[in-house]
Amino acid sequence: MMPAAGAGAAPSAIRGEIYSFTRVMEAPAAFAGQAPYYLALVRLEDGALITAQLTDIDGKVCIGDPVEMVTRKLTTDGERGMIVYGYKFRPPVR
Amino acid sequence: MSEVCIIGLGMTRVGEHWARSIVELAEEAASLALEDAGRSAVDALILGNAYGGVYNQQTQLGALVAAQLRLHGVEAFTCEAGEAAGGVALRAGYLAVKSGAVQSALVIGVEKATDIVGAARVGARAASLDAEYEALQGASLTAMAGILMRRYMHEYGRALEDFAGFSVNAHRNGTKNPLAMYRNRLREGAFAKAPMLAEPVSLFDSAPDADGAAAVLLAASEHADDSARRPVEIRGSAAASDTLALQDRANPLHLKSAAKSTAAALKQAGIARDALDLLELHDAYTILTALSLEAMGFSAAGQGSAWAADGGERIALRGALPISTFGGLKSRGNPSGAAGIYQAAEAALQLRGAAGGNQVPNARTALIQSIGGLGATTVTHILSASA
Numbered sequence: 465m466m467p468a469a470g471a472g473a474a475p476s477a478i479r480g481e482i483y484s485f486t487r488v489m490e491a492p493a494a495f496a497g498q499a500p501y502y503l504a505l506v507r508l509e510d511g512a513l514i515t516a517q518l519t520d521i522d523g524k525v526c527i528g529d530p531v532e533m534v535t536r537k538l539t540t541d542g543e544r545g546m547i548v549y550g551y552k553f554r555p556p557v558r
Numbered sequence: 559m560s561e562v563c564i565i566g567l568g569m570t571r572v573g574e575h576w577a578r579s580i581v582e583l584a585e586e587a588a589s590l591a592l593e594d595a596g597r598s599a600v601d602a603l604i605l606g607n608a609y610g611g612v613y614n615q616q617t618q619l620g621a622l623v624a625a626q627l628r629l630h631g632v633e634a635f636t637c638e639a640g641e642a643a644g645g646v647a648l649r650a651g652y653l654a655v656k657s658g659a660v661q662s663a664l665v666i667g668v669e670k671a672t673d674i675v676g677a678a679r680v681g682a683r684a685a686s687l688d689a690e691y692e693a694l695q696g697a698s699l700t701a702m703a704g705i706l707m708r709r710y711m712h713e714y715g716r717a718l719e720d721f722a723g724f725s726v727n728a729h730r731n732g733t734k735n736p737l738a739m740y741r742n743r744l745r746e747g748a749f750a751k752a753p754m755l756a757e758p759v760s761l762f763d764s765a766p767d768a769d770g771a772a773a774v775l776l777a778a779s780e781h782a783d784d785s786a787r788r789p790v791e792i793r794g795s796a797a798a799s800d801t802l803a804l805q806d807r808a809n810p811l812h813l814k815s816a817a818k819s820t821a822a823a824l825k826q827a828g829i830a831r832d833a834l835d836l837l838e839l840h841d842a843y844t845i846l847t848a849l850s851l852e853a854m855g856f857s858a859a860g861q862g863s864a865w866a867a868d869g870g871e872r873i874a875l876r877g878a879l880p881i882s883t884f885g886g887l888k889s890r891g892n893p894s895g896a897a898g899i900y901q902a903a904e905a906a907l908q909l910r911g912a913a914g915g916n917q918v919p920n921a922r923t924a925l926i927q928s929i930g931g932l933g934a935t936t937v938t939h940i941l942s943a944s945a
Contacts, residue, residue: 483709484705484706484708484709484712485705485708486701486704486705486708486756486757486758486759487704487754487756487757488696488698488700488701488704488756489753489754489755489756489757490677490680490698490700490755490756491677491680491696491698492677492680492681492684492693492696492697492698493676493677493678493680493681494681494696495696496677498696501696503695503696503697503701503705503756504705505705505709505804505805505810512805513804513805513806513810514691514805515691515692515695515697515702515803515804515805516695517695517696527708527709527712538694538695538696539694539696548694550694550695
């Protein structure tokens with residue numbers, strides 16, 4: 465059972481658990497410099513699934529692991545290197 | 559209403575055609591198909607292509623190829639649905655002939671992947687994912703297949719080795735196909751040790767990007783009788799869609815579009831699933847084959863991978879349900895937008911009894927299935943040998 469939305473101090477929708485994941489070795493051009501990296505489908509506490517990279521990973525990653533959303537640089541765009549920011553997920557920081 | 563028949567077919571070798579352009583590949587396949595049918599004119603040219611806009615900076619391939627074939631002024635256009643482009647082109651040709659709007663349609667699938675290489679090509683193929691919610695996060699087609707496969711293994715307690723038989727079977731059949739890209743055998747033990755592309759999807763689990771073109775000439779049955787070869791009838795044709803992003807599906811392990819288009823095509827054909835003699839599936843990744851077999855009703859959820867057991871002997875040419883009879887995308891190669899037309903041409907050879915060393919004994923009815931992305935589009939056709 466997922467906890468009810470809105471409980472606790474942090475907005476519930478930014479926490480979730482890993483539904484499934486992969487470790488990308490052969491990356492698209494815009495992400496080639498970051499490979500290998502983890503890409504996951506995260507089941508948010510409100511039940512929605514979201515596709516995002518995992519970051520700040522030290523040890524083993526498992527389906528069911530809790531994660532929380534953070535803002536990170538995703539890639540750079542174009543010749544002038546405009547930074548594209550977005551969301552990634554990391555193990556919860558205590 | 560008249561029936562729609564395949565009266566001619568042609569295919570190029572699948573592989574790396576460094577020295578040839580996308581137009582030349584399409585021209586070769588189309589010329590072979592016209593020659594096979596003993597025809598020189600068509601009412602329409604419909605072309606399937608997935609990535610020409612990015613791989614080759616070329617759109618309007620329909621008109622371009624028509625001019626190359628000197629079919630001046632003929633109706634000609636391109637259909638796109640990611641890697642189901644071949645399937646939707648066949649469907650468009652079928653509808654055009656079935657409606658009576660045209661009497662014949664030349665359907666060509668073509669892809670020239672080797673104009674770009676490496677990470678650039680991986681990025682280009684990611685265009686058939688959801689750009690904002692998947693590709694912008696660093697996803698590739700292979701990565702999303704990896705996510706599906708790991709979830710499947712977790713949910714149903716399957717190991718990587720359980721999928722090996724799909725690739726072993728494809729390569730076993732591909733060794734006999736002179737047009738196949740990789741004609742080597744694959745040892746079952748080598749499968750799980752292959753280099754990873756996106757865990758758990760490995761090199762031996764994923765079909766290779768390739769150049770190639772295939773063509774079929776469709777004609778209304780009353781105009782098919784005078785053709786050079788025995789016509790093959792298209793008895794069922796159906797397409798269905800689903801969300802591009804896996805995250806938007808209630809159950810990512812259920813290929814809804816495959817279930818829906820299969821049921822509709824079988825119903826139209828009036829054929830029971832068990833009466834099918836062979837399947838050509840979109841085996842770009844082994845997980846897609848397992849999920850397709852489940853969506854089509856050949857297995858319960860979680861049991862699709864069981865068809866790969868024992869080196870895939872149940873799906874071999876003389877098995878209970880032959881799959882990938884010319885090597886499938888895995889061994890014949892994956893010329894993305896052309897894959898669906900290779901399936902049609904290969905199935906037609908089976909039903910003509912002209913498949914040589916790849917022949918399925920007594921093949922009367924075949925199902926071919928073309929998938930775009932990870933099931934955002936599925937096109938299913940059922941072909942039968944004419945009486």
